[in-house]
Amino acid sequence: MIVVMQRTATKEQINTVLSKLEELGFRPHPIHGVVKTVIGAIGERTQHTMESLELLAGVERVVPIMQPYKLASKELVEAPTTVEVAGRTIGGKKLAIIAGPCAVESCSQLLETAHAVAEAGATFLRGGAYKPRTSPYSFQGMEEEGLKILARAREEVGLPVVTEVINPADVPLVAKYVDILQIGARNMQNFTLLREVGRSGKPVILKRGLAATVEEWLMAAEYILSEGNYNVILCERGIRTYETQTRNTLDVSAIPLIKQQSHLPILSDPSHASGRWRLVEPLARASVAAGADGLMLEVHPNPSEALSDGPQSLRPEKFASLVENLKELASACGREV
Ligand code: PEP
Ligand code: MN
Numbered sequence: 001m002i003v004v005m006q007r008t009a010t011k012e013q014i015n016t017v018l019s020k021l022e023e024l025g026f027r028p029h030p031i032h033g034v035v036k037t038v039i040g041a042i043g044e045r046t047q048h049t050m051e052s053l054e055l056l057a058g059v060e061r062v063v064p065i066m067q068p069y070k071l072a073s074k075e076l077v078e079a080p081t082t083v084e085v086a087g088r089t090i091g092g093k094k095l096a097i098i099a100g101p102c103a104v105e106s107c108s109q110l111l112e113t114a115h116a117v118a119e120a121g122a123t124f125l126r127g128g129a130y131k132p133r134t135s136p137y138s139f140q141g142m143e144e145e146g147l148k149i150l151a152r153a154r155e156e157v158g159l160p161v162v163t164e165v166i167n168p169a170d171v172p173l174v175a176k177y178v179d180i181l182q183i184g185a186r187n188m189q190n191f192t193l194l195r196e197v198g199r200s201g202k203p204v205i206l207k208r209g210l211a212a213t214v215e216e217w218l219m220a221a222e223y224i225l226s227e228g229n230y231n232v233i234l235c236e237r238g239i240r241t242y243e244t245q246t247r248n249t250l251d252v253s254a255i256p257l258i259k260q261q262s263h264l265p266i267l268s269d270p271s272h273a274s275g276r277w278r279l280v281e282p283l284a285r286a287s288v289a290a291g292a293d294g295l296m297l298e299v300h301p302n303p304s305e306a307l308s309d310g311p312q313s314l315r316p317e318k319f320a321s322l323v324e325n326l327k328e329l330a331s332a333c334g335r336e337v
Helices: 011-023 047-054 107-120 144-157 168-177 191-200 214-225 254-261 270-274 277-290 316-332
Strands: 002-005 027-032 037-042 059-063 083-085 088-090 096-100 124-126 161-164 180-183 204-207 232-236 266-268 294-298
Touching: 002 011, 011 027, 011 037, 011 047, 047 059, 096 107, 107 124, 107 144, 107 316, 124 144, 144 161, 144 168, 161 168, 168 180, 168 191, 180 191, 191 204, 191 214, 204 214, 214 232, 214 254, 232 254, 254 266, 254 277, 266 277, 270 277, 270 294, 277 294, 277 316
Parallel strands: 096 124, 096 294, 124 161, 161 180, 180 204, 204 232, 232 266, 266 294
Antiparallel strands: 002 037, 002 059, 027 037, 083 088
16 A cells, blocks of 8 residues: 655654554555655555554555556656666666677777777666576676676766676675676576565666566565665566567567556567567567666677577667667657767
């Protein structure tokens, strides 16, 4: 349920409500808005508890949250959430452009890509150090050495970095090196991992599972939020359908659906959605038109030599022209690149 405080509620009144909620066995999540404070209260609600809370000083009203996801719901937070990362905002007017190779392969490969994408207008650098590959025989990533290379690229190029974490035990180590933790599609329902990244307090990009419904995806976000980490960014990366010509099918409708149901920012990843570099730009444009807050794009200096996801990776020149071509569309959609 949501306890909506009056605009004039004092700090003491808010604290009294928070203690009362805890006493009643609820987990309170206060959200201090510009105008008023609302408190998300997770637990078993009854008509009686709602009525008794409404009697407390400073409380305007108490309303139930109808959706199974609570903290992710627009019912609790009406205004879109923005996530601040290293002086950049995800979810604001400016689109977040996260670009880089699927995997960190070497220092020179990552630095070359990082310089190129930064120059072309990327706002974040991506690169996988732990790769959740379909085959155990495929390249699995450079692990901690890859994290060190990412940290070096951040120093040298000035872009905050994003990388995937696949093992709950590695969360503190990965969090030490990077700015945003990514939960990959294959781990969207790894609940131990979700709780662990929740506890880390680091911004998290939560990719949609290969066969996850929008509701299951928001419930996964709820695991992170329920640990008190509100810096969650969703990423639509295509779902499994009967079509075989593309690696996955980009679910463009998920973008406005999420916007209608949740306050969390949402990105689109047309690289993993299509598996084909020639489809990346049109799908990127469709995503921005549908309201995405940013894009995740795979870029590799030499896609034919890439150790993973070469066929969907853009050459740096192609990435630069995609960003350039996006400017007019972004502005028509009230956004900027
Ligand atoms: C990735 O971003 O490199 C990745 C593995 O993506 P996904 O989890 O969406 O397949
Ligand atoms: Mn990839």
